[in-house]
Amino acid sequence: MQQSPDARTPDADLSPGSDPTRVRRLTPEMCQIHLGTHDALHVTVTGERIYGGVYAVYAFPVAHRDGYICLMHSVGEGDDLEIGIIRDLADFPPDQADLVRQALARRYFMHTITRINEVGWRYGLVSMDVETDKGPARFMMRWSHDRAVDYGQRGKVLIDTSDNRYLIPDVDALPPRERTAFTRIIYW
Amino acid sequence: MSTQRSTLLQMALPRDLADLARAEGVNPDLAWLLTSTDLNLAGSYEEVFLLVEPERLVTLGRPSDGRSVVRISLRREDIRQIRTRRGVGGGFLEALASGVFVEIVAYSNARADAFRKVAAKLKAWIHGNQPDVGPADDYDPRKCPKCGLALEFKGDICRRCVDRGAVFSRVIRLMRPYAAWATLMLLVLMTSIGLLMIPPRLTKILVDQVIAPKSADAATVPLATRELWLLYLVMALVAILILRALCDSINGRLSSFVGTQVTATMRESVLARLTRLSVDYYDRHSVGQLISRAGYDTAAFNDLVRQVTQGFLAQILVVIVTGAMLFSISWKLALWTLLPAPLVILASAFYWRRVYPRYFRVWDAQSRLMNSLNSILSGIRVVKAFGQEKREEGRFARSSRYVRDSARRVEYATSLFNPTMALIFGLGGPIVWYVGGREVIHQESLSLGDLVAFLAYLGMFYAPLTHMTQLTDWLTRFLTAAQRTFEVLDTAPQIVEAGQPTTMPPLHGTIRFENVTFGYDRHEPIIKDVTLEIRPGEHVGVVGKSGSGKTTLINLIARFYDVDDGRVFVNGVDVRDLPLDELRRTIGVVLQEPFLFRGTIWANVTYGRRDAGPEDVLAAAKAANAHAFILRHPLGYDTYIGERGAGLSGGERQRISIARALLYDPQILILDEATSNVDTESEQLIQEALQRVTRGRTTVAIAHRLSTLKNCDRIFVLDDGRIVEQGTHDELLQKRGLYFRLVKIQTELAREPSVDSLDFRNKRK
Numbered sequence: 001m002q003q004s005p006d007a008r009t010p011d012a013d014l015s016p017g018s019d020p021t022r023v024r025r026l027t028p029e030m031c032q033i034h035l036g037t038h039d040a041l042h043v044t045v046t047g048e049r050i051y052g053g054v055y056a057v058y059a060f061p062v063a064h065r066d067g068y069i070c071l072m073h074s075v076g077e078g079d080d081l082e083i084g085i086i087r088d089l090a091d092f093p094p095d096q097a098d099l100v101r102q103a104l105a106r107r108y109f110m111h112t113i114t115r116i117n118e119v120g121w122r123y124g125l126v127s128m129d130v131e132t133d134k135g136p137a138r139f140m141m142r143w144s145h146d147r148a149v150d151y152g153q154r155g156k157v158l159i160d161t162s163d164n165r166y167l168i169p170d171v172d173a174l175p176p177r178e179r180t181a182f183t184r185i186i187y188w
Numbered sequence: 189m190s191t192q193r194s195t196l197l198q199m200a201l202p203r204d205l206a207d208l209a210r211a212e213g214v215n216p217d218l219a220w221l222l223t224s225t226d227l228n229l230a231g232s233y234e235e236v237f238l239l240v241e242p243e244r245l246v247t248l249g250r251p252s253d254g255r256s257v258v259r260i261s262l263r264r265e266d267i268r269q270i271r272t273r274r275g276v277g278g279g280f281l282e283a284l285a286s287g288v289f290v291e292i293v294a295y296s297n298a299r300a301d302a303f304r305k306v307a308a309k310l311k312a313w314i315h316g317n318q319p320d321v322g323p324a325d326d327y328d329p330r331k332c333p334k335c336g337l338a339l340e341f342k343g344d345i346c347r348r349c350v351d352r353g354a355v356f357s358r359v360i361r362l363m364r365p366y367a368a369w370a371t372l373m374l375l376v377l378m379t380s381i382g383l384l385m386i387p388p389r390l391t392k393i394l395v396d397q398v399i400a401p402k403s404a405d406a407a408t409v410p411l412a413t414r415e416l417w418l419l420y421l422v423m424a425l426v427a428i429l430i431l432r433a434l435c436d437s438i439n440g441r442l443s444s445f446v447g448t449q450v451t452a453t454m455r456e457s458v459l460a461r462l463t464r465l466s467v468d469y470y471d472r473h474s475v476g477q478l479i480s481r482a483g484y485d486t487a488a489f490n491d492l493v494r495q496v497t498q499g500f501l502a503q504i505l506v507v508i509v510t511g512a513m514l515f516s517i518s519w520k521l522a523l524w525t526l527l528p529a530p531l532v533i534l535a536s537a538f539y540w541r542r543v544y545p546r547y548f549r550v551w552d553a554q555s556r557l558m559n560s561l562n563s564i565l566s567g568i569r570v571v572k573a574f575g576q577e578k579r580e581e582g583r584f585a586r587s588s589r590y591v592r593d594s595a596r597r598v599e600y601a602t603s604l605f606n607p608t609m610a611l612i613f614g615l616g617g618p619i620v621w622y623v624g625g626r627e628v629i630h631q632e633s634l635s636l637g638d639l640v641a642f643l644a645y646l647g648m649f650y651a652p653l654t655h656m657t658q659l660t661d662w663l664t665r666f667l668t669a670a671q672r673t674f675e676v677l678d679t680a681p682q683i684v685e686a687g688q689p690t691t692m693p694p695l696h697g698t699i700r701f702e703n704v705t706f707g708y709d710r711h712e713p714i715i716k717d718v719t720l721e722i723r724p725g726e727h728v729g730v731v732g733k734s735g736s737g738k739t740t741l742i743n744l745i746a747r748f749y750d751v752d753d754g755r756v757f758v759n760g761v762d763v764r765d766l767p768l769d770e771l772r773r774t775i776g777v778v779l780q781e782p783f784l785f786r787g788t789i790w791a792n793v794t795y796g797r798r799d800a801g802p803e804d805v806l807a808a809a810k811a812a813n814a815h816a817f818i819l820r821h822p823l824g825y826d827t828y829i830g831e832r833g834a835g836l837s838g839g840e841r842q843r844i845s846i847a848r849a850l851l852y853d854p855q856i857l858i859l860d861e862a863t864s865n866v867d868t869e870s871e872q873l874i875q876e877a878l879q880r881v882t883r884g885r886t887t888v889a890i891a892h893r894l895s896t897l898k899n900c901d902r903i904f905v906l907d908d909g910r911i912v913e914q915g916t917h918d919e920l921l922q923k924r925g926l927y928f929r930l931v932k933i934q935t936e937l938a939r940e941p942s943v944d945s946l947d948f949r950n951k952r953k
Binding site: 037040052102107108109135140160161183184187188 | 227229230231232233260262273275277278280284287288289290291294297298300337338339542545548549552556668671
């Protein structure tokens with residue numbers, strides 16, 4: 001069963017009659033995703049209950065960007081329960097799917113690098129000047145394997161000195177000049 | 189409330205936003221906390237303000253798309269809980285209102301520390317308390333106080349603000365004790381270079397005066413004299429060769445003497461500092477990283493000495509002196525020979541900047557290949573058991589091909605570069621032969637001897653130029669390594685001794701936690717507002733699920749970390765006010781993984797008390813049930829054991845560690861899963877030993893096997909950083925709470941019908 005690291009298996013009152021080791025698939029027929037109190041994300045499971053303060057977590061953030069999304073319900077400090085898993089977001093009505101996408105966008109704050117202007121060294125750190133989907137950015141990162149980690153087969157996630165994350169989905173797809181400049185320093 | 193304001197948590201609202209807020213009934217003048225975040229709740233960059241009035245919390249953002257300036261408004265009385273929740277690359281401040289956790293603000297990781305502080309203050313506020321907000325809240329240990337650059341970890345040295353000039357001058361200061369040696373080395377170096385310049389001059393005399401003198405000179409000097417001169421000059425050449433060899437040998441010896449001495453001193457200083465640094469430093473740095481600093485970065489100082497005496501400094505001097513020689517023979521010819529010099533410099537620069545870094549990729553690829561091979565061969569049983577031979581072969585083939593391709597890229601580049609350099613070097617020769625040869629033929633200012641000497645100097649001139657381009661790279665590498673070494677030496681322990689420490693009072697091991705909150709992570713505390721008291725001599729168990737904070741709790745008692753909030757008292761004194769050595773002398777620890785050092789069993793048992801006598805050691809070992817197995821070794825207590833106790837079983841190692849703790853005789857004993865990793869027979873022996881060891885001592889024991897805690901005076905049950913239950917084993921079972929559930933799970937796992945039968949099983953053994 002795929003679970004968020006900070007989640008525990010739903011207990012009997014969360015999904016009555018179900019086997020707690022079973023992956024509970026959420027479908028549009030059995031649940032509705034909507035905004036509720038204080039505009040927080042809610043999920044109403046037919047015949048069960050309304051879950052408020054819901055957030056979404058990817059089970060496979062790299063391999064499946066539109067599926068296998070766990071919907072989590074906050075019940076207390078550090079005590080969150082998994083309501084179920086959406087196998088394919090496309091199964092849901094567009095407005096409900098959008099709510100899940102927005103929840104994911106909130107949880108996964110990651111810049112996607114669209115262009116590398118400059119890669120160099122400053123103060124013994126790697127200095128990056130890039131364009132991202134959230135606008136231009138300059139950041140510095142330590143030159144070590146754990147600060148530029150693999151993302152799938154060909155991508156890289158760069159983690160700066162403030163722990164912010166910058167994604168290059170496919171290093172091979174970068175223009176040759178940018179790829180050469182990047183791999184000269186981040187060669188692993 | 190503080191009269192001074194915090195610039196982080198008591199910001200001023202921009203005038204336009206303040207006006208808009210007032211228009212919507214929000215009065216910024218009432219705010220006791222006003223801060224901003226860098227993200228909106230859609231996960232996009234936007235400055236959003238969090239404003240907290242005495243009875244209300246609001247978030248404000250610039251109105252757009254018809255949105256109100258007030259994004260969220262929650263009344264204090266409606267909020268039941270406040271928390272921070274970690275996202276990916278950021279986090280959320282959330283409030284439990286109307287039974288739902290509402291995201292109040294989102295923030296990127298750059299603001300995580302600020303919102304951890306905000307959450308702590310809001311937690312007090314929702315319970316009707318007015319938290320203090322002031323300039324103290326502005327201190328951010330993860331940012332450089334000078335330039336604001338995010339630091340790698342709390343209290344790290346800012347790489348931007350490190351003065352490189354200062355690094356260099358510090359290196360020079362470090363070398364000051366070796367000034368006499370350095371002067372001697374420089375003198376020998378200069379002598380060696382001077383000697384290097386003589387042979388071409390002698391060659392000139394040989395050619396022009398002895399071997400092929402002008403016909404007029406040849407007629408005046410008898411043949412026998414010329415033969416005698418030939419012998420003298422050849423002998424002089426040999427003498428110079430011998431002298432140079434001697435100089436180089438002396439210099440090599442001197443540089444090795446000084447270089448290894450400086451490195452040894454640095455290495456020892458780094459290790460001395462590392463042993464004094466707090467445990468949190470080791471949480472942030474891998475052992476491999478620290479080994480690299482103590483072992484390799486310090487070697488840069490040896491390299492510095494070598495480079496000065498045999499590397500760059502020597503090469504710079506050779507280029508200068510050879511250049512002077514070339515110009516002294518023929519300045520016109522010297523100018524011609526300078527023609528290829530820029531090409532040499534450019535090609536070398538290209539090599540060191542573009543080609544050489546490709547070797548890193550090759551080395552990395554080779555290292556991955558070896559790791560892959562290691563993992564396949566070490567895990568061959570798993571590979572075979574799952575029938576994954578083909579898959580592993582494919583994985584290895586991919587790594588192998590990557591090594592092949594990376595190596596090819598480098599080797600193709602070098603196979604182009606090396607002949608190119610040879611060509612550029614070679615160009616100087618034909619130029620000199622042509623231009624100089626014409627002058628010799630026309631019998632102008634240049635003689636044949638001059639030309640031969642010139643060509644000899646030319647060979648010496650180009651070669652060092654190729655290395656000169658590496659100078660900046662080497663300097664950068666050296667300064668970085670030196671800086672890393674100084675970083676360790678300059679890192680202040682997070683756990684600092686009190687300015688005026690209090691002497692440990694003569695009590696016998698009381699421990700008190702007073703509203704303690706602590707977390708390793710910026711987003712979430714591990715220990716949350718814990719208050720407890722352990723009386724002298726009391727045996728206390730701590731149980732809870734993995735990650736509930738058990739080990740963190742004992743880390744705080746031993747002051748491996750300082751609390752974020754609240755206080756920890758040992759013997760009635762705040763641990764931060766006690767001298768660290770006295771505190772640690774009061775506490776003994778037996779860990780799940782007993783760590784033994786390379787050395788004799790005797791040395792390991794007496795690790796904490798070097799003055800212990802044989803009787804003390806024998807008594808401690810007997811009490812720890814270790815004596816019998818130690819005697820089974822032919823060399824008894826003098827048996828040498830390997831790194832980490834190699835050669836002993838897990839149970840034997842643990843019993844030695846118990847003997848070590850017993851000999852240390854602490855007031856407070858901490859047992860952290862002391863019997864988790866041993867077989868049941870060893871466990872029984874260890875339990876017996878522990879019963880003896882803990883007698884009359886305050887004991888805090890963590891155990892997964894709850895049956896081992898059954899006889900504790902009290903058991904604390906931790907859940908998510910809080911103490912949710914406490915009492916004796918029987919009392920907790922009667923409560924039928926978390927402890928009861930944990931016992932039930934273990935009983936079921938052990939296929940035993942009840943807890944009592946668990947106990948029976950232990951007794952039976």
